[in-house]
Amino acid sequence: CVCVRERDVNKPHHYMYTKCINIMEFQSPFRSKRGQVVGTRGGFRGCTVWLTGLSGAGKTTVGFALEEYLVSHGIPCYSLDGDNIRHGLNKNLGFTSKDREENIRRIAEVAKLFADAGLVCITSFISPFTKDRTEARRIHEKAGLPFFEVFVNAPLDVCESRDVKGLYKKARAGQIKGFTGIDSEYECPEAPELVLKTGELTENECIQQLVELLKEQSIIPSGVIEEINELFVPENRLKLAQTDASTLPSISITKLDLQWVQVLAEGWASPLKGFMREREYLQVIHFNTLLDGGTINLSIPIVLPVATEVKERLQGSLAVALEYQGKCVAILRNPEFYEHRKEERSAHQWGTTCPKHPYIKMVLESGDWLVGGELEVLERIRWNDGLDQYRLTPRELKERFKEMKADAVFAFQLRNPVHNGHALLMTDTRRRLEERGYRRPVLLLHPLGGWTKDDDVPLDWRMKQHAAVLEDGILDPQSTIVAIFPSPMMYAGPTEVQWHCRARMVAGSNFYIVGRDPAGMPHPESGQDLYDPSHGGKVLSMAPGLTSVEIIPFRVAAYNKTKKAMDFYDKDR
Numbered sequence: 001c002v003c004v005r006e007r008d009v010n011k012p013h014h015y016m017y018t019k020c021i022n023i024m025e026f027q028s029p030f031r032s033k034r035g036q037v038v039g040t041r042g043g044f045r046g047c048t049v050w051l052t053g054l055s056g057a058g059k060t061t062v063g064f065a066l067e068e069y070l071v072s073h074g075i076p077c078y079s080l081d082g083d084n085i086r087h088g089l090n091k092n093l094g095f096t097s098k099d100r101e102e103n104i105r106r107i108a109e110v111a112k113l114f115a116d117a118g119l120v121c122i123t124s125f126i127s128p129f130t131k132d133r134t135e136a137r138r139i140h141e142k143a144g145l146p147f148f149e150v151f152v153n154a155p156l157d158v159c160e161s162r163d164v165k166g167l168y169k170k171a172r173a174g175q176i177k178g179f180t181g182i183d184s185e186y187e188c189p190e191a192p193e194l195v196l197k198t199g200e201l202t203e204n205e206c207i208q209q210l211v212e213l214l215k216e217q218s219i220i221p222s223g224v225i226e227e228i229n230e231l232f233v234p235e236n237r238l239k240l241a242q243t244d245a246s247t248l249p250s251i252s253i254t255k256l257d258l259q260w261v262q263v264l265a266e267g268w269a270s271p272l273k274g275f276m277r278e279r280e281y282l283q284v285i286h287f288n289t290l291l292d293g294g295t296i297n298l299s300i301p302i303v304l305p306v307a308t309e310v311k312e313r314l315q316g317s318l319a320v321a322l323e324y325q326g327k328c329v330a331i332l333r334n335p336e337f338y339e340h341r342k343e344e345r346s347a348h349q350w351g352t353t354c355p356k357h358p359y360i361k362m363v364l365e366s367g368d369w370l371v372g373g374e375l376e377v378l379e380r381i382r383w384n385d386g387l388d389q390y391r392l393t394p395r396e397l398k399e400r401f402k403e404m405k406a407d408a409v410f411a412f413q414l415r416n417p418v419h420n421g422h423a424l425l426m427t428d429t430r431r432r433l434e435e436r437g438y439r440r441p442v443l444l445l446h447p448l449g450g451w452t453k454d455d456d457v458p459l460d461w462r463m464k465q466h467a468a469v470l471e472d473g474i475l476d477p478q479s480t481i482v483a484i485f486p487s488p489m490m491y492a493g494p495t496e497v498q499w500h501c502r503a504r505m506v507a508g509s510n511f512y513i514v515g516r517d518p519a520g521m522p523h524p525e526s527g528q529d530l531y532d533p534s535h536g537g538k539v540l541s542m543a544p545g546l547t548s549v550e551i552i553p554f555r556v557a558a559y560n561k562t563k564k565a566m567d568f569y570d571k572d573r
Contacts, residue, residue, distance in 0.1 A: 045075060045219050046115040048108075048140055049210065052127045052189065053152030054181045055167055056159035058198035059124035062152060062206050066122055069207050072548040074295065075220055077120035080107060085125075095178060101132055108136035115145045120219065128186040146217060150210065151192040156181055158199040228267035228394045228506060231274065231330075231375045241376055245328045249314055250321040251306060251371075256362065258324045258381065259450040260302055262486045265330070265377035266393040268503045271296065275304040277372035278338040285348040288498060289545055297545030299498035300349065300490060303340075304332075305366035311337045314371075328378060335373040340366070350492050351531075356524035358453040359490045381486075387463060391449065392483040394507035400481055401508050406442035408433050410511035410552065411504040413518070415448045415489055416457055417465040422515075423474050429513055429552050430479070443480040444509055448500075450488035453521075459484070491521045493531030494539040501540055505549045513552040514540055 049066070051059040060081050067079045086093070090106055093099040104127050114121035127133050133149060140147035159181065160168045171179035178184045194213050196206045214220045233241045253261070263269055276284065281301050283291050288299040314320055315337060322330040346353045346360045355364055382388050392400065401409055410429050414422065426443055433441040445466060449459050463484075470477040487503065490496050496519035501512045517533035540551045 044118055045120055046118045047146035047148065047214075047217075047219050048111040048115050048121045048123060048136075049148050049150060049214075050111075050127070050133065050136060051122065051124045051150050051152050052133060052192075053198075054154065054156065054159045054186055055126060055179075056162040056164075057152040057154040058162075058196075058203075058206075059126075059152045061203065062196065062198065062210070063122045063124035065203055065207055066210050069211065070120055070220070073220075074545070074547050075120060076118065077122060078114055079122045079124065080111060080114075081124045100129075104129075104132040104136060105139075108139045111136070112139050112143050112145060115140065116143060120214070126180050126186070128180045128184065130187045130190070133189065146219065148194065148213060148217070149189055149192040150194045150196060150213075151189045152196050152198055153188075154197070154199040227270060228398075229270040229273060230267045230393070230395065231265045231377050232380065233376050233378055238378065241331060241378060242328070244319075245321045245331050245378065248319050248321040248331065249317055250323045250328070251304075251310055251314070251332070253304070253322050253324050253329075255324075256451050256488055257304060257322075258329065259486060259488050260304070261322065261330055261375065261377060262381040263450075264302065264375055265381065266395075266486065268394060268485075268487065268506060269298065269302055270394075270506055272298070272302065274332065274375035275372045276302055276370075277336045278370075280372070281338070281370065285345060288495065288543070295545045297498055297502045297543055299495050299502075299543075300492065301345065303370045303372070305340050305363075306337075306369050306371050307367040308369060310367065311369040311371070320371075329381070330378060331376040332371065333374040333376065335371050337369050337371050340368050340370045342366075342368075349490070349495055351495075352523075354524055357491065357530075358524075359488075359492070385460065387449070387460065387484060390463065390482060390484040391486060392481075394503075397444065397481065397483060398508040401442055404440065404442050404479070404481075406440050408438040408441040408511060409444055409509045410441060410513060411444040411446055411507075411509035412513045412515075413446055413448065413485065413500045413504065414515065415452055415462075417462055418445075418469050418474075423469065425513060425552075426475060429511070430476075433511070441479065443475065444504065444507070445475070445480055445482045446485045446504065447482075448489050449484035449486050452489045453491070456489075489519070491519060491530075493518070493520045494535045495519075497536040497540060498543050498546070501543075501546060501549060501551070505546065509549060511550050511552055512540070 051063050053059050063079045063081065067077050070077045085103075085107060089110065090103050093103050104125065107123055107125060111121040111123050127136070137147045137149065163169060167176060167179065168182065170176045171182040180186050194209060196209060198206060201209075211220065260275075264272060264274060271290070272280070279292075280290060281303060283289060284298055284301050288297065290296040290298050314335065317335060319331055319333050320335055321328045322332055342363050343353050346363060350357060350360060353360065355361055383391075410426075410433065412422070412426055426445075430441050430443065447459070447462055447466065452459075463482075466482050469475055470480060470482070485500075485503065487499070497514065500519065501514070504512055514537040517529060517531065518536035520529060520531045520533065520536070522528065523530045537551065537553045540546065
């Protein structure tokens with residue numbers, strides 16, 4: 001190595017530059033391979049998101065929030081923050097113009113390395129000068145790495161009002177010289193990839209705009225954006241769709257099928273756009289996930305069985321109408337027919353092919369073909385049973401959480417009345433969340449409202465009991481939402497409980513209470529538990545694609561004679 005040393009006498013710390021004149025920089029040939037193993041979603045996603053703006057504009061807040069969002073969705077990333085870098089890598093730099101330039105250069109080089117490793121690198125630095133930001137971009141472009149300049153734009157008066165460090169006050173008093181925005185100019189980006197007006201937008205709105213940018217640039221898959229794919233026909237197209245449906249060949253569907261239409265139409269199974277095609281079906285029964293566009297947990301097949309006669313009659317149709325009790329409820333576009341291999345499906349989904357299992361029995365009695373395709377649902381599904389006001393869609397639930405200013409949402413799924421053990425678990429979860437610093441945790445009490453087996457308590461009686469629990473103050477009515485989850489019950493144990501959890505995640509829950517033997521039942525022949533009661537919670541803690549929800553495990557509760565109240569079981573007591 002042939003080196004030339006240079007001393008910059010203008011720098012107050014007199015540090016040495018060493019230039020190795022016979023060393024060449026080589027780009028790693030292994031980016032695509034790193035992309036296969038870094039994170040849980042596959043694919044090389046290395047890039048730098050460069051947040052620039054005045055002190056107090058919200059760069060650090062947005063940067064760390066974006067990091068938290070992406071990591072929770074399986075996208076590896078890392079944040080470089082100005083204060084942290086100044087305490088370590090750049091602690092020998094001051095605030096002269098040369099030092100500031102070197103500060104940004106070093107940060108750009110480090111960000112480039114993180115990006116080359118396959119991470120989304122988020123930098124939060126004032127970086128006030130155009131030439132420094134241009135150099136940071138050049139460093140990345142030379143390495144063939146994406147660079148996104150994001151202007152975190154907040155007015156100076158807003159930044160001063162947020163002056164938690166008191167820097168603006170000191171700068172106004174003349175105690176700090178060369179402070180950006182006061183006596184040193186901030187050069188606004190002329191053509192940033194994104195402008196975030198943090199004085200007007202909420203933190204969540206900023207994050208969604210950033211995620212949308214990364215999606216548009218093919219950095220992250222579309223499945224990361226928690227879009228709710230409602231499948232209802234827009235009002236301005238409804239009459240046209242109804243006219244179209246009246247001319248189409250039709251399929252008569254069952255009540256069970258209509259419940260699945262409701263699940264799909266309201267967006268619970270997002271990103272599905274209709275009944276599963278064969279590719280989606282195979283991914284789900286073999287991997288419990290959708291793999292196109294990332295790893296998206298979806299553990300149960302949502303399919304429409306039809307008879308051979310229907311398949312032969314409709315083969316080649318570009319669209320078909322779905323009718324329930326003589327009324328057209330939806331249009332299925334570009335239908336794809338494929339074999340309904342019932343025994344194979346049962347073995348995968350339930351781990352048994354016992355024909356006495358209530359849902360397997362319905363599968364075995366259903367059509368020999370499945371038909372998939374995109375759904376256009378003509379109107380919202382209403383059952384007119386006096387309970388429709390409880391059937392809130394994921395979008396409506398998110399709005400309710402927002403109105404309640406919830407900073408945490410914990411969901412509890414149940415298909416039976418609330419008992420004292422359930423109530424203790426829910427109130428204890430609230431207490432623990434508050435101890436962790438959450439100020440407005442909201443409980444989503446979310447009973448399953450689709451098909452259940454004959455010996456389960458009917459939905460209307462369960463809803464009356466839930467109302468009584470709130471009226472008696474056993475659960476806090478001011479911080480609890482009771483709503484009906486429209487899915488049918490499949491009694492598929494740990495496989496199904498992933499579906500229950502993921503659907504609540506779509507609706508905005510970030511904590512999920514898992515019960516004992518969730519989605520389980522006795523074996524129809526032996527009477528023994530069909531599934532290990534503890535496996536539901538264990539599987540949820542390991543399931544791919546559920547990284548943005550935290551699992552609250554079930555705890556056994558019993559009546560404590562000493563306390564004369566319900567208490568969690570302690571084997572040592």
